[in-house]
Amino acid sequence: MKVLMFGWEFPPHITGGLGTACFGMTKGLLKNDVDVIFVVPKAYGDESEEAVRLVNASDVSIDIRKTEQTEFWRNITYLEVNSSLVPYIGPEAFDNLMESNEKVTTLNEESVFNARYVFSGKYGENLLQEVARYALVGAQIAKDSDFDLIHAHDWLTYSAGVAAKQATGKPLVVHMHATEFDRSGENVNQRVYDIERAGMMAADRVITVSNLTRNIVIDRYGIDPAKVITVHNAVEPVEKLDARITEKHVPEKIVTFLGRVTFQKGPEYFIEAAYKVLQRDQNVRFVMAGTGDLLEKMIRRVAQLKISTKFHFTGFLRGDSVDKMFAMSDVYVMPSVSEPFGISPLEAMRSNVPVVISKQSGVAEILHHALKVDFWDIDAMADAIYGLLQYKSLPEMFSKYGALEVDNLKWENAARHIKAVYEQVYQE
Amino acid sequence: MRSICLYFQVHQPSRLRTYRFFDIGVDHHYYDDYQNKTIVRRVAEKSYLPMNKLLLDLIKEYGATFKVTFSISGIALDQLSQYAPEVIESFKKLAKTGNVEFLAETYAHSLVSLKDPEEFRSQVMMHSDRIEALFGKRPTSFRNTELIYSDYIGEQVHNMGFNIMLTEGARHILGWKSPNFMYCNAASPKLKLLLRNYQLSDDIGFRFSNHSWIEWPLTAEKFASWINAYDKNQQVLNIFLDYETFGEHQWAETGIFEFMKAMPKQVFALTDYTFDTPSGIAGKVQPVSAVSVPVPISWADEERDLTAWLGNEMQDEAFESIYKLIPQMKGCEDPELIKDWLYLQTSDHFYYMCTKWFSDGAVHNYFNPYSSPYEAFINYMNALSDFIRRVESSQIKPEPIPEYSIPDPKALAIKSKQAYKDAEDTENIEDIEILLSLSKARLKEFLASVDAKTLAYSMYDRSEDEIKKLIKKLPDSFKEELAAVRAQIKKPRKSTLDTYKNKMTEMLKSLF
Structure with missing residues (x-):
């Protein structure tokens, strides 16, 4: 079986969990005898190609004057004009985006698409133009390649997936890693929502990363439950953790938040819980690693509570620094308001760090060896943190069973479920 | 003449409220009164009261040939007195018939028998006093929490003056032997042992309403024919059950009450069995052999061991933490401290911390107030931490822990x-x-x-x-x-x- 897969990013060039998940998934699929052609908007040349043939959308030339593509372009134009919000950017960037959007509507088809277009591959202001062009390129790649079905990851690639399906008639599976409701709470951007819904309506199957997401897809997007299937994410095994030997230079225990400092991740609940714990236990430091549009507000809140000597901000961490941060941590907290899956607690557990996770996360559905609290229940969150710091058998339990539990969450197994979904649609 | 020993366990723990760490040192009330009241009321109405009435009617109908046995934990008695006093009254009515025996156990339904002989004895005596005060007769037969038993525990029980004890007929201690005989303790042969017939007990307790069970539905007639088939020289048949089996574990709709009502009639009609109590049986049946139990057993799970309460890191830490207080609590006379000391020892708190069910997914969640064992542990330790502080600040001088090793001359x-x-x-x-x-x-x-x-x-x-x-x-x-x-x-x-x-x-x- 051969799959044409549309992604947005691929390691090592990642900004979120999507690229990591796609990488693990393609490797898992390979082990299950599924070949993958993976399309990204922009390839840098240093991506891992151990599991996939990577296609750089920037290298594909298309002829816009071909009739069916012109037809699809009309569809895309519709989508483009009507969508304005992107994930992972703040309100300042939003205004710029709106301006550029207006320009897009006036773009002349031929001036943009007469030859090649160099994608930026970033989540930026040109995102919507890129999404639209990506779709067009997707159709072209689909026509040029030999494969059995199409698999598209998140709304950015749904248009490409739909275009590829229209161009070839091959079945389409779309993968929902995060919905617009997860990113924006109740202030949903209607246009992004529309793209997401159109993609899922056109798809033969929708794969969601958790039952939490599955319920959102069914309840909020009105997708037929029969075609929505949950396949929980997994985590890549690591050979050895050098970071474990990293020395901690403070005597106190360390409690860590690691992730984007945005509404979705619930950083303010972490701070309020930290304040409660510090009232009782001074032998602890709190760390908020990451950046985002709420960072300044969070720094002000910490100062207001007068806990700045015990509460530290590291900014954005990547690669080695993340492992080091885990190695130094005694507790990892993920207080997400809405987390379709949430891979970071698994990374923490793999480093033998006990985790406190919100019940509003997909990962809570599959983990036994984690403390689960409601994101808004700061009393329960503080209590869980305090318990982990205070009662020594708890961390012992977690390091004994937690790493083991994570080791059993293999992409190979998740990929087997995905392959089963492929087989269903293929037979129809 | 063969005997059936019907013994029912009545116990309800005092479940803890959500006790946060910032309550430590501030609030000394640990119990979820509302939840405890609700559960006790519900169980009283669905199970205890209708079943007590049913048994009373059976005793009136069959007289001396129908007898039953209860063990009611001190904590259950406390809560029944508070929330459902009519249940205590109905037990008193049963006691007055003379056909009901009440067993001794630890007041707190605790695991203390695994820790400290002196404290064990003191909790048993406390319970015996309470039973005597309520029902007019001091217990002479003993059952330990969750039927936990070992040679060593049996010896202590015998030293307390009991001559018969009830425990599990665990396959791994009996081997090919049948539980339907009288046995005795390996070290103190004067302590007789009644062993639970888990096959028949579980047929009623667990499988009764299971439609995929090949013997479903279980009728009184079928039951009587089974027990009649046992070899005639097997003189006792021990059916030991949680009392909540009737109306709670097995809902009234399953027909469990009708089964129980019809059972004596069928037994008398089809077999030579009568119903008797442990002390009655002890008076007429002699042990066939001693049974050796070096490692403690219980009536729980497939393993019939202690792993439901002890063994994982959290259970062990909690267990050690509370029993470290034994020396301090020996001199304690403060009634509030004594109450909490007992209530925090109840085995259920440790049961909620068990992780072994993660693997098979079948979580034992009957009235379990926690969604995970980790939560159970943190909550318990918070409450216990407050209790420890109170004990320490009450300035009771600790008695030295006695040394049991023989010192060098x-x-x-x-x-x-x-x-x-x-x-x-x-x-x-x-x-x-x-x-x-x-x-x-x-x-x-x-x-x-x-x-x-x-x-x-x-x-x-x-x-x-x-x-x-x-x-x-x-x-x-x-x-x-x-x-x-x-x-x-x-x-x-x-x-x-x-x-x-x-x-x-x-x-x-x-x-x-």
Whole structure:
């Protein structure tokens, strides 16, 4: 079986969990005898190609004057004009985006698409133009390649997936890693929502990363439950953790938040819980690693509570620094308001760090060896943190069973479920 | 004539409320009164009351041939008195028939038998007192929490004066032997043992309503025909069940009450069995052999061991943490502390911390207030941490933990010499030092019974510095009196000095 897969990013060039998940998934699929052609908007040349043939959308030339593509372009134009919000950017960037959007509507088809277009591959202001062009390129790649079905990851690639399906008639599976409701709470951007819904309506199957997401897809997007299937994410095994030997230079225990400092991740609940714990236990430091549009507000809140000597901000961490941060941590907290899956607690557990996770996360559905609290229940969150710091058998339990539990969450197994979904649609 | 022993366990723990760490040192109430009340009321109405009535009717109908046995934990009695006193009344009615035996157990339904013999005995006695006060008869038969039993525990139970004990007929201790005989303790053969027939007990307790069970539906007639098929020389049949089996584990709709109602009739019609109690059976049946149980067993799960309550890191830490308090609690007379001490020992708290069900996914969540064992542990430890602080601040002097190992005689000799020397040293401590160590108020109180002359003479040969120090602490009136007496003393004789000194020492001794 051969799959044409549309992604947005691929390691090592990642900004979120999507690229990591796609990488693990393609490797898992390979082990299950599924070949993958993976399309990204922009390839840098240093991506891992151990599991996939990577296609750089920037290298594909298309002829816009071909009739069916012109037809699809009309569809895309519709989508483009009507969508304005992107994930992972703040309100300042939003205004710029709106301006550029207006320009897009006036773009002349031929001036943009007469030859090649160099994608930026970033989540930026040109995102919507890129999404639209990506779709067009997707159709072209689909026509040029030999494969059995199409698999598209998140709304950015749904248009490409739909275009590829229209161009070839091959079945389409779309993968929902995060919905617009997860990113924006109740202030949903209607246009992004529309793209997401159109993609899922056109798809033969929708794969969601958790039952939490599955319920959102069914309840909020009105997708037929029969075609929505949950396949929980997994985590890549690591050979050895050098970071474990990293020395901690403070005597106190360390409690860590690691992730984007945005509404979705619930950083303010972490701070309020930290304040409660510090009232009782001074032998602890709190760390908020990451950046985002709420960072300044969070720094002000910490100062207001007068806990700045015990509460530290590291900014954005990547690669080695993340492992080091885990190695130094005694507790990892993920207080997400809405987390379709949430891979970071698994990374923490793999480093033998006990985790406190919100019940509003997909990962809570599959983990036994984690403390689960409601994101808004700061009393329960503080209590869980305090318990982990205070009662020594708890961390012992977690390091004994937690790493083991994570080791059993293999992409190979998740990929087997995905392959089963492929087989269903293929037979129809 | 063969006997069926029907014994029912009545127990409800006092479940803890959500107790956060910031409640430690602030709030000393640990229990979820609302939840406990709701559950006790519900179980009383769905199970205890209808079943008590049913049993009372059966006793009236069949007289001396139908007897039943109960064990009701102290914590259950406390809660029933508080939330469902009519249940206690209905048990009293049953007791009055003379066809019902009440067993002894630990008051707190605790795991203390695994930890400390003395505390074990004290909790059993406390429970026996309560049963005697309520039902008019002191228990002579014993069952331990969750039927936990070992040779060592049996020996202790025998030493407490019980002659029969109930436990599990675990396959791994019996091997090919049948539980339907009387056995006895391996170390104290005078302690008889009734072993639970888990096959038949679980048919009623677990499988009764299971439609995929090949024997479903279980009728009284079928049951009677099964037991009749047992070899005639197997003289006892022990059906031990949680009382909540009737109406709660097995809902009324399953027909469990009808089954129970019809069962004696079928048994009398089709078999030669009658229903008897442990003490009744102990009087007429002799043990066939001793059964050796070096490692404790229980009636729980497939393993019939202790792993539901102890064994993972959290359970062990919680267990050790609470039982570290045994020495402090021995001298404790504060009723509030004693209550919490008992209530926090209930085995259910440890059961909620069990992780072994993660693997098969079948979580035992009957009335389990927690969604995970980790939550259960943190909540329990928070409450226990507060309790520990209270015990420590109540300033009860810990009794030394007794040493059970035989000491080396040489070390003992050195020890006794040292002790003798210490005693001598204590004798030599001067009165004035003791006086100086007293608080002002205490000193004043003491001086009321001492005359200035005695004081003056007894401190005659002390240095001026020391005397000054003491005078500083004295009340003003006494200062003048003392100065006057001291001025009068000219060179006294040593015997005079000794007399006063001895008098002083005696008086000081009376202080302590």
